[in-house]
Amino acid sequence: MKEEQKSLILKISSQYPPPQGVKLSYGTAGFREDASILVSTVYRVGILAALRSLKTQSVIGLMITASHNKVNDNGVKIADPSGGMLTQDWEPFADRLANAQDPQNLIELIVEFVEKENIPLHWDGMRSAEILLGRDTRPSGESLLQAAKQGIDSIIGAVSVDMGIVTTPQLHWMVRARNQGMKATEFDYFQQISDSFRCFMGLIPTKSDQVSEGADKLIVDCANGVGGEKLIALKKMLNGKAMEVRNSGLEGEGELNERVGADFVQKEKVVPLGFGTEDVGISILLSELRCASLDGDADRLVYFTVASNNTSRIDLVDGDKMLSLFAIFIKDQIGILKGEGAKKTTNNYEPRLGVVQTAYANGASTDYLKNLGLEVVLTPTGVKYLHEKAAQYDIGIYFEANGHGTILFSQSFLSWLEAENKELSSTSKGSEEQKAALRLLAVTKLINQAVGDALSGLLMVEAILKHMGWSIHKWSELYQDLPSRMLKVIVKDRTAVVTTNAETEVVKPTGIQDAINAEIAKCSRGRSFIRPSGTEDIIRVYAEASTQEAADSLANSVAKLVDQFLNS
Ligand code: 16G
Numbered sequence: 001m002k003e004e005q006k007s008l009i010l011k012i013s014s015q016y017p018p019p020q021g022v023k024l025s026y027g028t029a030g031f032r033e034d035a036s037i038l039v040s041t042v043y044r045v046g047i048l049a050a051l052r053s054l055k056t057q058s059v060i061g062l063m064i065t066a067s068h069n070k071v072n073d074n075g076v077k078i079a080d081p082s083g084g085m086l087t088q089d090w091e092p093f094a095d096r097l098a099n100a101q102d103p104q105n106l107i108e109l110i111v112e113f114v115e116k117e118n119i120p121l122h123w124d125g126m127r128s129a130e131i132l133l134g135r136d137t138r139p140s141g142e143s144l145l146q147a148a149k150q151g152i153d154s155i156i157g158a159v160s161v162d163m164g165i166v167t168t169p170q171l172h173w174m175v176r177a178r179n180q181g182m183k184a185t186e187f188d189y190f191q192q193i194s195d196s197f198r199c200f201m202g203l204i205p206t207k208s209d210q211v212s213e214g215a216d217k218l219i220v221d222c223a224n225g226v227g228g229e230k231l232i233a234l235k236k237m238l239n240g241k242a243m244e245v246r247n248s249g250l251e252g253e254g255e256l257n258e259r260v261g262a263d264f265v266q267k268e269k270v271v272p273l274g275f276g277t278e279d280v281g282i283s284i285l286l287s288e289l290r291c292a293s294l295d296g297d298a299d300r301l302v303y304f305t306v307a308s309n310n311t312s313r314i315d316l317v318d319g320d321k322m323l324s325l326f327a328i329f330i331k332d333q334i335g336i337l338k339g340e341g342a343k344k345t346t347n348n349y350e351p352r353l354g355v356v357q358t359a360y361a362n363g364a365s366t367d368y369l370k371n372l373g374l375e376v377v378l379t380p381t382g383v384k385y386l387h388e389k390a391a392q393y394d395i396g397i398y399f400e401a402n403g404h405g406t407i408l409f410s411q412s413f414l415s416w417l418e419a420e421n422k423e424l425s426s427t428s429k430g431s432e433e434q435k436a437a438l439r440l441l442a443v444t445k446l447i448n449q450a451v452g453d454a455l456s457g458l459l460m461v462e463a464i465l466k467h468m469g470w471s472i473h474k475w476s477e478l479y480q481d482l483p484s485r486m487l488k489v490i491v492k493d494r495t496a497v498v499t500t501n502a503e504t505e506v507v508k509p510t511g512i513q514d515a516i517n518a519e520i521a522k523c524s525r526g527r528s529f530i531r532p533s534g535t536e537d538i539i540r541v542y543a544e545a546s547t548q549e550a551a552d553s554l555a556n557s558v559a560k561l562v563d564q565f566l567n568s
């Protein structure tokens, strides 16, 4: 590495000393801490982003957000060229960079890594790395953004482009679009999803028993986060969509994530602030009221209805149900396109459809999906694992129960679908087969294939419900969730728990799995697992069973086991 480059890093990094006595770690979704100690970390992630861009010779994203966490927290994560999460191979380097104690130490790490990875550095002033920067609405975002810019400026030839305040999925989408040679501004994002939504809606069969427009209403809780402003903008582009935006976070309306948002609603199963009696859903034929919640950076979405008997309780329609809805729709459309009556077109291509969940998926959802004849696989918790698995299919649908998920389409499927549509539009224009092809094409543009996206997910759900002619109640009744319970146990060392088989079995400490199995065996339809959290210093316990009492008691017994094995 040239002296000029080294001295630039030395000079700038000396203004960003790391916090003392803190061990930082690039967890499930990047670094996340109290914002007051993150400046040096974000600076160093700026350096990492520049190196990643040089290595891949592609545009990289850097997002400043702490998602559903409290407003004083913040975080930083990287979007890789595909728009997905940073490759896991680089995470250890991110940890070492963030924890380097002084500028000299930092330089040594960078030099060693650049050599090992063979990263082409440039000194001739050529623009050779480009990083798109985004941040959510947190007050600490602006100063952290400046630190990220300084990190990028520490690598010669790297430039940053500030995309402003955006949702996490918007930034991921922009990175993906840029690397595909497409236009990638926020306007382009809104245009793509609103155009494809309209296209989808235009293909909806007209049935007399459908819920009529105007009678049905959607109310969206935006967690007082970045999703509020963006949903209002999207609504404008979709003039006519009956939708009310609440907890938008605009004009000082409420605190970010404070008793609002998808994480709160999904975990607590009560209404977010700003919702109450007036929002009780009516399931009579022509009137329907459904609610949805986004999280603080709009990459998670859940639906719910307000229960009529007790106004703070909700009926939750979670990520598992969204997965089921999407899977049914896609399977149906493929069926129309390839089914018995379909005209045999170009070839006999069979797209592989796969469904990806985590162990937190309600057992009833997994049974339901398997009964539909779908291939269901489990991965460990965290979007990067689900996404990676889903990418192995022609159509991979993944969701976490907490509402993060999307659909991925392979290049070969896209090419086949486009060819099929072309063929059908000349041989049988306007046929059901062609409409199915057009619907699937609209979905490939409507859904954000970079990462789970609450805004595009919301439009997908709305369009599919309309297509099916279903109310939220009908959707919710696809299957009945098994009662479940989640608990946290504080332990001395959470790394003492090591799991396997997508976190469904514990290999360490030895003996605990047998003890858990013995508890499970006492319950009807019992299932339970433990795992170290990737975002908090705790062990999480999950249990489900045929009754709420049994699920609670199983969770309590397993939590006791965790305490016995890890704290004594
Ligand atoms: C992060 C993950 C989320 C996961 C959660 C688990 C991303 C973008 N987010 O929020 O997918 O469900 O962590 O948290 O990957 P836990 O490890 O504390 O249970």
Ligand code: MG
Residues within 6 Å of the ligand: 067, 068, 295, 296, 297, 298, 299, 300
């Ligand atoms: Mg989030």
